[in-house]
Amino acid sequence: MKIVMIGSGYVGLVTGACFSEFGFDVTCVDIDTKKIENLNKGIIPIYEPGLDALVHKGIQTQKLAFTTQLKDVIHDADIVMIAVGTPTNESDGQADLGYVFKAIADITPHMDDYTVIVTKSTVPVGTGKKIVELIHNLRPEYREGVDFDVVSNPEFLREGSAIEDFMKPDRVVVGTSSPLAKKMMQKLYHPLHLMETPILITDRNTSELIKYAANGFLALKIAFINEMADLCEIVNGEVNDLAKGIGLDNRIGQKFLNAGPGFGGSCFPKDTRALASTAHSLNKPSLLIDSVIQSNESRKDSLIERVQSEIQIKKEILNRKINVSILGITFKANTDDIREAISLKMIPALLKNDVSVKIYDPMYYKNSDRLQHLKDYANDWVDQVDFANSVNNAFENADIVVFLTEWNEFRGLNLKKLYKTMAISNLSPGVLIDYRNLFDKEDARDFRFVTIGRKT
Numbered sequence: 001m002k003i004v005m006i007g008s009g010y011v012g013l014v015t016g017a018c019f020s021e022f023g024f025d026v027t028c029v030d031i032d033t034k035k036i037e038n039l040n041k042g043i044i045p046i047y048e049p050g051l052d053a054l055v056h057k058g059i060q061t062q063k064l065a066f067t068t069q070l071k072d073v074i075h076d077a078d079i080v081m082i083a084v085g086t087p088t089n090e091s092d093g094q095a096d097l098g099y100v101f102k103a104i105a106d107i108t109p110h111m112d113d114y115t116v117i118v119t120k121s122t123v124p125v126g127t128g129k130k131i132v133e134l135i136h137n138l139r140p141e142y143r144e145g146v147d148f149d150v151v152s153n154p155e156f157l158r159e160g161s162a163i164e165d166f167m168k169p170d171r172v173v174v175g176t177s178s179p180l181a182k183k184m185m186q187k188l189y190h191p192l193h194l195m196e197t198p199i200l201i202t203d204r205n206t207s208e209l210i211k212y213a214a215n216g217f218l219a220l221k222i223a224f225i226n227e228m229a230d231l232c233e234i235v236n237g238e239v240n241d242l243a244k245g246i247g248l249d250n251r252i253g254q255k256f257l258n259a260g261p262g263f264g265g266s267c268f269p270k271d272t273r274a275l276a277s278t279a280h281s282l283n284k285p286s287l288l289i290d291s292v293i294q295s296n297e298s299r300k301d302s303l304i305e306r307v308q309s310e311i312q313i314k315k316e317i318l319n320r321k322i323n324v325s326i327l328g329i330t331f332k333a334n335t336d337d338i339r340e341a342i343s344l345k346m347i348p349a350l351l352k353n354d355v356s357v358k359i360y361d362p363m364y365y366k367n368s369d370r371l372q373h374l375k376d377y378a379n380d381w382v383d384q385v386d387f388a389n390s391v392n393n394a395f396e397n398a399d400i401v402v403f404l405t406e407w408n409e410f411r412g413l414n415l416k417k418l419y420k421t422m423a424i425s426n427l428s429p430g431v432l433i434d435y436r437n438l439f440d441k442e443d444a445r446d447f448r449f450v451t452i453g454r455k456t
């Protein structure tokens, strides 16, 4: 079976590589010429554990290819997967379907024989129907159910563990009412079916909505535990114990109950906004999702405010520019993705307060090639900050260190040793702000320790 993946980003590249590992012939297409040139040389544009090996193997076995020339590969494709971005449309919060419709317009003239078009991109309910209408407009002779079908097949992988998530998913969701498309999708997911992965086949609208409902619910869990962390602080409680205390109830479950700096990344923020927008446009606003969005934004603001007040205290004592080091700028560990990370909001806010900012992140250290990529998101401030090439270097002469990402390499730090390298005095101890609850209070006893949802 021949698969063409339109879009070779986090989702397209990972799923394309994984399908090639299952033995299908996969061609990944992208409009980004540089990305495709690099992929053809075996250079992987993103950091995702295990992806290099999978891509290199696919290229070597000739099961995986990369091209910008969509028209050369569509005509004999059995399945065309759409994995392009669906960013927030700033005007109404809904997902911007411009890339999706452009991709459909690009492929439609080249389709030959029966083709299944699969939306892997996260798209609002009703998008599949709009795609069918677009294809009808472009090629009126092409019949749905005979010449083509449009199937929803949302992707649930998580960056940082994307390959494992793809290879061992909790479930696969397929949205189609076409018997022909259903047969093709069953063939596609046969390798996972053999491993007893539940494959849920439903109608297209329900499938489209499932993706948003799943992300909305997970975002709600995060917002909830963060609000509980705030209450724990007031009553001198322990949010980790609280999370265990509720999570051991099977109806609640222990996952996604880590208090932190609010959700970021390329999915939860935009998907909750899109879900809220869908609900509003259907005249059934989701009070819950509206609140989750609001709670998450105010979480980020209040944690930035806490850093600012530590800076203010230092300023009053030291009467000089304060040095703040930020450890971890990606939205979570094990990814280089910084989209909607709290760092992108916090760093410019600190710079506005005339603070000297140094950053250390294992993906964005001094002289790393990825620093160029950071400019796409932080062009207005990236030249105003310093980059450290190690954790040690980040602590040196810092007045305040702020941990924003839970990278494994942060967990075993010798805080006692690092403390001595900071700009400290009797009047002004070094401040450690731990927004991921990485450190024991005992290990951080030298510092003024700011943590979340715990007694200090």
Ligand SMILES: NC(=O)c1ccc[n+]([C@@H]2O[C@H](COP(=O)([O-])OP(=O)(O)OC[C@H]3O[C@@H](n4cnc5c(N)ncnc54)[C@H](O)[C@@H]3O)[C@@H](O)[C@H]2O)c1
Pocket: 006, 007, 008, 009, 010, 011, 012, 029, 030, 031, 032, 035, 083, 084, 085, 086, 099, 102, 103, 106, 120, 121, 122, 123, 155, 156, 157, 158, 159, 266, 267
């Ligand atoms: N990143 C995740 O963890 C994740 C997880 C599940 C679902 N999703 C969804 O998957 C979709 C893709 O997300 P992503 O993070 O992979 O995006 P991305 O921005 O990393 O990649 C999108 C790619 O599509 C390419 N592209 C755009 N228009 C194109 C066209 N007409 N033809 C060919 N290529 C084109 C871009 O150049 C880019 O390389 C989104 O809808 C997202 O919500 C993402």
